[in-house]
Amino acid sequence: RRYMRIENAEVVEKMRARGESAVFITIHHGNFEWASLATGFVGFPTTIVTDRFKNGQVSAFFKECRQASGHRIIPQEASMIRLLKHVRRGGCSGMLVDLNLKPSEAATVIDTFGMKMCVTFLHAVLAQRGPACLVPVEGFSERDGTCRVIFHDPLEIPLDATHQQIAQLCWDYFEPIIRAHPQRWMWAYKHWRFKPQNASGNYPFYARATPEFDQLLAKVAVRESERPIGS
Numbered sequence: 614r615r616y617m618r619i620e621n622a623e624v625v626e627k628m629r630a631r632g633e634s635a636v637f638i639t640i641h642h643g644n645f646e647w648a649s650l651a652t653g654f655v656g657f658p659t660t661i662v663t664d665r666f667k668n669g670q671v672s673a674f675f676k677e678c679r680q681a682s683g684h685r686i687i688p689q690e691a692s693m694i695r696l697l698k699h700v701r702r703g704g705c706s707g708m709l710v711d712l713n714l715k716p717s718e719a720a721t722v723i724d725t726f727g728m729k730m731c732v733t734f735l736h737a738v739l740a741q742r743g744p745a746c747l748v749p750v751e752g753f754s755e756r757d758g759t760c761r762v763i764f765h766d767p768l769e770i771p772l773d774a775t776h777q778q779i780a781q782l783c784w785d786y787f788e789p790i791i792r793a794h795p796q797r798w799m800w801a802y803k804h805w806r807f808k809p810q811n812a813s814g815n816y817p818f819y820a821r822a823t824p825e826f827d828q829l830l831a832k833v834a835v836r837e838s839e840r841p842i843g844s
Contacts, residue, residue, distance in 0.1 A: 617647065617760050622655050624748065624764045629656065634700045634745040635767075636736050639752070640711040640787045641799035644760045646679070648752025649707055651762040653682025659705040660685045662692040662735070693719060693735055700743035708736040710783040713806055716829040721777040723784050728814045730784075731807050731826060737779035740770055747779075749786055753797070777833050 628635055637652050637659060639645045652659055661679065663686055666672040676686045684707070687695060696706050712733045714720040721734045739745050746767035753761045768786060770779055791798045807826040808816045 617651055617762055619762045621764045625657055634703055634743050635705045635748050636739050636745045637707045637748050637750050638710045639750045641802050643797045644752040644754045647760040648750045648762050650682040653684050657705050658683030659707040660699050661707045700739050700745045716825040721780050722830050722833045723781045734776040734780050737776040
């Protein structure tokens with residue numbers, strides 16, 4: 614508590630009292646690493662999937678740091694099944710909902726700042742099949758060296774929502790936060806690695822058009838036309 618100023622912790626306390634599972638969601642914004650640690654310190658240790666660094670010693674260092682509040686870090690291999698079992702047993706998980714994936718992976722396409730982004734839909738699977746609440750969390754570094762961590766009320770997810778629609782709802786929650794404080798988002802992370810063949814919009818220089826991305830985009834469009842939200 615010397616370094617973290619935690620706000621609205623009663624949100625997770627009420628969930629604990631009701632015996633609900635949770636997926637804490639955030640983005641590469643502000644001090645998201647400390648926001649993750651805060652969930653463990655308030656009594657909700659989570660199981661989290663992370664990428665490995667190319668340097669094994671760096672991976673080991675970050676894993677130790679990220680587990681400091683009781684979290685468990687697991688690799689990407691078979692992560693969906695492991696997390697789903699964990700959530701169904703009443704456990705909690707954490708996700709970066711702006712995590713960029715290849716079109717061939719467990720990915721969907723969402724609209725972000727007028728551009729298409731290929732992101733994970735794992736949090737949508739956990740929310741529906743767990744079931745689990747999606748709880749937005751923010752972390753902001755303050756000038757005095759502390760970190761302000763805010764737990765928000767769980768998102769309201771329509772029962773008939775598709776994985777793409779849930780992923781879009783999560784992004785729609787965080788995009789205004791980025792717009793309010795764009796300097797806090799990790800722009801160096803390649804959020805738009807892929808773009809449509811005939812893309813319009815201000816895609817960054819590194820974005821590339823691939824047939825796989827167009828195929829995923831077409832599949833998503835068909836699914837969404839067949840299952841409009843609220844139908």
